[in-house]
Amino acid sequence: MSLPEIVQSSLDDESVAARVGLGGEDLLLVTPTRTLVYRAEGLLSDEAVEEFPHDAERVGVSEGRRKATVTLDYGLDGERSFSAPTKQLDQVIHPVLAGVLNARGVTDPGETVKQTYRFSELTVVVTSARLVRHIGEAVWDEEYDEYHFDDVTDLDFEEGSVATSVVITVDGRQERFKAPNDQARALREGLVAAVCAYHGVEDLDELRAATAEDDEDADAEPGDTVSFGDGPGPLDTSGVDGDVDDASDRSEPTASEGMAGSDGEAAARAAGASADPDDGFGDSGFQSAGVVDDPAVARELAELREAVEAQNERLERQQRTIEQLIEELRQGR
Template sequence: MDVPDLVRQSLGDEEIQAGVSLGDDDAICFTPTRSLVYRSEGLLSDEGVSEYAHDFERLAVSEGRRKTKYTMTYVDREEKFTVPGNRTDPVLERLVESNLRIEGVLDDDESVTGVFRFSELTLVVAQQRVLKHVGSYTWDGDFEVYDYDDVTGLHFEDGSVATAVVIEAGGRPERIKAPNEQAGVVRRTLQEALFDYHEVDSLDALNRKIAVETEDPNADESDDHSSGLGLDSGIDPLVSDSDDDEAAESEPEPAAGQSGGGTASTSARERDSSAGQSTQTAASTVDLESAADAASTAAESTAASSDDLDAVTDQLEELTAAVEQQNELLEQQQRTVKQLIEELRRGR
């Protein structure tokens, strides 16, 4: 990409580290501290260069059908610029990389190899670490970093809709779900970065090399130091076999005259059974009364719910009519805007 003269004049003492063509003669050039957006001369604008510092606090990305808008929020201001939709990813990678480098997160010679956005999740793959950010903004200072030196495992769990990327750091797993249509690129980018860093050529070889040793270092000690009681632990059981035998021998046999005791016990059990049946009958009566009260309450709730449903239905009908009217107005406005654009084009 040829660097326009106006961009060279704006560089000062800095050098261009990367650049992305924006179509025609437009381009965006990245220095260590700034993004220089160059717009060539056209029918509606003059040639010019806009500067955007890389020390922004937040970065928001809004994609349209043809253009993507980047909004950078600083401590005291907010700035925006747009690029063609097919240049979204390379520009985003360079913006995030420049911000991370100026904030001291990346090394001076470390580059970003991929930036992936899944709803409110942004995943950044760099040469020596992977970063994760969750939030309504594409990027801000609230992110997590997993250095490749701390990664102890990498796995992928396939699903019907999304693939779970499981990154283990210090033995603790972190799951990141990627939609299946993007999962292949995410997997390839992340594997290539880790393979290059650890100098391996396969996922199995990577996991063998970075796996954490989980064996108990005291596993080889003798069984005498185990927490359980051994046969020779020196602790006698509370009741021995001999004590059981003596207890059995000393237990007196029932006398012949005590046979009536069984009849008395049987009568007592019959009285207890009769009392239990009476209690159950009383409980059943209470349950029937409770069920009748619950049925009455449910009937009243159903009547109230029917009234609420009618009211909600009326509100929905009113809202539907209002939305249809607004849609008609929007269509009229769109037709007016299209007509205005056509007239402007014809006037060029």
């Protein structure tokens, strides 16, 4: 159906997102930035178009038996109103409110406003990505609550004799509001469908299972594996003629030598190096430094061995003393 010429010129090439009949030839058209109300020519008035920008701070509604008034409050710029048949009010409020939420940055570009529900002084808007809730005389103002579906992990509906409690679990906490039983079913179906579609699941059971898996993954500690540092250092081959540190040739110390302290460990490693003829390099071209055949070195090794033996004797005496003490304690001394 073509639009009147006066409407087409008022659109300024903007697309029409919604179109609602207001009785007779009167129309309400919603664009991304404005609501246009077209009044056809009548006996008492000429053809006209009124524009209502969507950057309103408040949207209010006053309902009469036959007519309702929608008021957009622009703060310091005042208020502007238009009338619509009461029976068409819900169809009018839905696209107008969607335009205002988008203009005010409540919804993101590309986000779809799916349903609008009005329960006395409670307005609930379900979009493709969030639930917006406003409590008060106005349909919407800047004092509103929103729950993004990315944070919603569960939905529940507790039916009472008059109203149904809608329970939304958001980031581990529960948020509640009530809807009259005669309208609660429509809200339930619309909200569940939107949340499940957002999370890519078929129903609430799948949503709960998916969010439970996410919680388990989040609880897993990332540092449970054993770290061995950066591993062994590279073999240093920077010495002249390919010589390497003789530590690579040393055999492991014995248990008694390990108890003897640093001096004993040094003596044991030195003794092991002198006793091991296999340098471990084969035909690689590397040669072990070995032990230099020098009288001074031999004396040092002998002294170290004596020190190790003396330390072992002291350890044995200490061990005997400890065993004696344990025995006396057992006897109650």
